[in-house]
Amino acid sequence: MNLDEYRTVFVAGSLVLMLIAATPTVSLIMVVSSGGGERFSELWLLGPNHLAEDYPFNVSVNELYRVFAGVGNHLGGSSYYLVYAKFRNQTQPLPDVMASEPSSLPTLYEFRFFVADGETWESLLTFAFQNVSLQGNSVFVSNVSINDVTFSVNSYSMWDSENQGFYYQLFFELWLYDITSRSFQYHNRFVGIWLNMTSS
Amino acid sequence: MKSASKLLVLFFVFAFSVSIIMSEAFASHLEDTATSSIEKAENALISAYQAVLETERVGTNVAALLTRLNEAGESLVKAQVAFRLRDFDEAVRSADLCYEVGEDVKRQAEELLLVAYSSSVVGNWLTVTGSLVSVIAIVFGSFWGWRVFKRRYIRRVLKKKPEVAKDESR
Numbered sequence: 001m002n003l004d005e006y007r008t009v010f011v012a013g014s015l016v017l018m019l020i021a022a023t024p025t026v027s028l029i030m031v032v033s034s035g036g037g038e039r040f041s042e043l044w045l046l047g048p049n050h051l052a053e054d055y056p057f058n059v060s061v062n063e064l065y066r067v068f069a070g071v072g073n074h075l076g077g078s079s080y081y082l083v084y085a086k087f088r089n090q091t092q093p094l095p096d097v098m099a100s101e102p103s104s105l106p107t108l109y110e111f112r113f114f115v116a117d118g119e120t121w122e123s124l125l126t127f128a129f130q131n132v133s134l135q136g137n138s139v140f141v142s143n144v145s146i147n148d149v150t151f152s153v154n155s156y157s158m159w160d161s162e163n164q165g166f167y168y169q170l171f172f173e174l175w176l177y178d179i180t181s182r183s184f185q186y187h188n189r190f191v192g193i194w195l196n197m198t199s200s
Numbered sequence: 201m202k203s204a205s206k207l208l209v210l211f212f213v214f215a216f217s218v219s220i221i222m223s224e225a226f227a228s229h230l231e232d233t234a235t236s237s238i239e240k241a242e243n244a245l246i247s248a249y250q251a252v253l254e255t256e257r258v259g260t261n262v263a264a265l266l267t268r269l270n271e272a273g274e275s276l277v278k279a280q281v282a283f284r285l286r287d288f289d290e291a292v293r294s295a296d297l298c299y300e301v302g303e304d305v306k307r308q309a310e311e312l313l314l315v316a317y318s319s320s321v322v323g324n325w326l327t328v329t330g331s332l333v334s335v336i337a338i339v340f341g342s343f344w345g346w347r348v349f350k351r352r353y354i355r356r357v358l359k360k361k362p363e364v365a366k367d368e369s370r
Contacts (some may be wrong), residue, residue: 003350003353006349006353007346010342010345010346010349011342013342014338014339014342017342018334018339020341021331021334021335021338022331022334022335023331024327024330024331025327025328025331025332026329028324049308062331077253077256077257078249078252078253078256078262078266080246080249109281110277110280110281111276111277112245112273112274113270114252114266114269114270114273116248116262116263116266116267118288125232149281149285151284151366156338177246177249179250179253182246
């Protein structure tokens with residue numbers, strides 16, 4: 001090797017050493033500015049056996065039903081969530097996914113919770129129907145109990161001849177607290193189960 | 201006698217009206233109290249959440265604080281549900297509990313933030329300074345090393361005895 005080649009080896013070796021010495025600082029900067037990865041929240045509903053099956057469907061008055069509602073946080077930091085439980089018949093509005101608008105129906109029950117990044121939250125939800133009556137071609141549900149709290153819903157459901165039943169839906173909207181606006185914003189996610197009121 | 205019974209009826213009507221007005225005023229007062237308690241509890245919960253977020257940003261584990269925040273959140277839900285069912289006493293009780301837990305979490309988060317912030321500042325300062333000093337040392341060390349090496353190399357080359365090669369082309 002001649003002197004020029006030795007110089008190249010020296011410069012390259014020095015640069016490698018400098019890079020190694022600067023690594024802690026570089027990693028510090030990268031941790032501070034990193035925000036990679038897709039950010040999203042999950043919302044799910046499981047049946048009484050904690051599986052995605054055996055959901056309550058044919059329901060009747062004064063029977064107690066169980067489902068599990070869950071939320072997963074992948075937003076890169078701890079988040080403050082709200083889940084609203086709402087009840088509707090087939091003609092009442094669901095949330096508008098395209099417009100990111102929640103349903104205009106009143107909230108019956110709600111959950112408020114904080115979830116760390118990468119963690120999940122889950123809660124058992126029991127529900128029952130009271131004061132259900134068959135009125136001609138429709139069923140009238142007066143009260144819905146959620147987690148032992150009774151709410152007045154006064155909701156009619158017409159006979160669905162195509163699907164052979166009186167259908168209602170219990171659904172859950174996910175809301176997220178926005179630090180900037182200091183308010184909860186609808187997070188454009190909802191899940192629900194169809195319920196066929198079988199007897200009164 | 202007739203006027204006395206009339207007076208009695210009037211008195212009962214008056215007493216009945218007053219009791220209705222009073223009970224409505226009392227209910228309205230309870231509702232206002234519940235509304236303000238819930239609002240206060242919500243604000244306390246939000247402030248505590250913001251303090252926890254700040255603490256989390258400096259790399260502190262906030263799992264325990266989140267658990268306590270969830271306790272406060274459950275109390276707030278109880279208060280909201282009780283308010284919707286017009287159980288204002290329960291609403292106030294649950295909202296006050298939420299407020300207390302929220303304030304406590306906020307205080308703990310701020311304490312943790314202070315500790316974490318000072319240790320993280322010192323840690324970051326040491327890291328950056330350490331890197332800087334190392335890079336400078338490598339630069340100077342390389343220059344010095346190169347000069348030494350170059351001097352020795354030249355000396356070694358100069359010490360070599362030139363050999364005259366036999367030109368066989370002739």
